[in-house]
Amino acid sequence: MIDRQGGMRSALGSRIPLASLIQTLAVAEHLSFYRAANALGVSQSSVSARIKALEEDLGILLFERNTRGVRLTEAGRLFVERVSAGVEHLDHAVKSAGMAALGECxxxxxxxxxxxxxxxxxxxxxxxxxxxxxxxxxxxxxxxxxxxxxxxxxxxxxxxxxxxxxxxxxxxxxxxxEPLVAALPDSHALAVQEHVTWADLAGEIFLVRPGGPGPQVHDHILMRLSGQWPVPSILRVGVERASLLSMVGQGFGITLLGAASSLSVVAGVRFLPIADEPELIxxxxxxxxxxxxxxxxxxxxxxxxxxxxxxx
The missing domain is CATH 3.40.190.10 (Periplasmic binding protein-like II)
Incomplete structure (x- = not known):
């Protein structure tokens, strides 16, 4: 079962039962067929038979037997090192697969x-x-x-x-x-109020982003203000949320956001609920x-x- 270069044929590894490898590792650890069998909960004769069959398949003597027990041959030592590493990798793969199946990794x-x-x-x-x-x-x-x-x-x-x-x-x-809130400059005349209405906001310049919830905010402004007041002035600004609020604080206009935005303090900006807004975002x-x-x-x-x- 050995090729001319001294290596085991690649097909052999796939035919070796995992139980044979586990029992080989147990014997190598305990240096005793008897103690290895007890540790694995199997008979000593089955361990001896498996190891002997494995050695015959490999064409290699893994253990030297004597009256005091067994010890690894040099070939056996190298074989056990490689098998031990492989079993550890296999164990890790099984555990990782199990964790992935549970959504834990x-x-x-x-x-x-x-x-x-x-x-x-x-x-x-x-x-x-x-x-x-x-x-x-x-x-x-x-x-x-x-x-x-x-x-x-x-x-x-x-x-x-x-x-x-x-x-x-x-x-x-x-x-x-979340409720909808209006973000205004803290210097705005409405900023002193506890809340605003849509009538209060008519005629304001609204700043909306093209990204994030901007498109939905744009459509909501049109739905609330079109037909009752002059067409609202909506300015699209291609900036991130932080820059949008900075523009509000600097007086470029006002904007609408979910109430979660009001949980953070933003310099120069006041967040007010819209009293007559019937819908939540x-x-x-x-x-x-x-x-x-x-x-x-x-x-x-x-x-x-x-x-x-x-x-x-």
Whole structure:
């Protein structure tokens, strides 16, 4: 069973029973067929027979037997070292596969509209990372349309978006909701009030982003103000959320955001609830029905648990 270069034929390794390798390691550890058999809970004769059969298959003497017990030959020592490393790798692979099946290790790719400190989404991701430290999380910010494209291309596992989309090829579920608030410069005449109304906001310059929840905010402003007052002035600004709020603080205009944004202090900006706004902003999760990632399932379960605790 040895080739001319002195190595075992590659096909032989795949035919060696794992039990033979485990028993070989046990004998090498205890240097006794009797103690190895006791440790494994099998008969001494079965251990002796397996080792002998393995040595015959290999054409190598692994153990020298004598009346005082057994000891490894040099070939046996090298064989046991390699087998021991292989079994450890196999054990690690089995454990890793089991953890992945439970969603305790692996990778989870998440698309978001933005991460706002202390928001439901930020708390969800924070708690998830605390519960599942073995999961490598990748966060990507995008619009709802881009997130859906990324899902279909299997570039992300789940996306959190504004609204309640219902794409025919994806699962979706409302996860949380927030009141709508107006962000104004703290020097604005309305900033002294406890709240504002849509009538108060008519005639203002609204700043909206083309990304994140910007498109939904744009449509909501038109829905609330068109037909009752002059056509609202909406200015699209291609900046990130922090820069948008900075522009508000500098007097470029006002903007609308979810109430989570008001949880953070922003210099020069006052956040006010809109008293006559009847709707809450809904945020939903979207994912592929073909995604079997257990880490995704655990994230959705945690989101449901957190939503119930907030509603209680």
């Amino acid at each position: 692996g990778r989870l790719r998440v698309g978001v509209h933005g991460l706002i400190p202390h928001s439901f989404l930020a708390n969800l991701i924070g708690q998830y990372r605390s519960i599942y430290p073995g999961i490598e999380m990748e966060i990507a910010e995008s619009t709802a349309r881009e997130a859906l494209m990324h899902l279909r291309a299997d570039q992300i596992d789940i996306a959190f978006v504004v609204g309640t989309p219902d794409p025919p090829d994806c699962h979706s579920r409302p996860i949380w909701q 809904v945020f939903s999760a979207i994912w592929s029905p073909f995604n079997r990632n257990a880490a995704l399932r655990n994230l959705l379960d945690l989101a449901d648990e957190m939503r119930r605790s907030v509603s209680a």
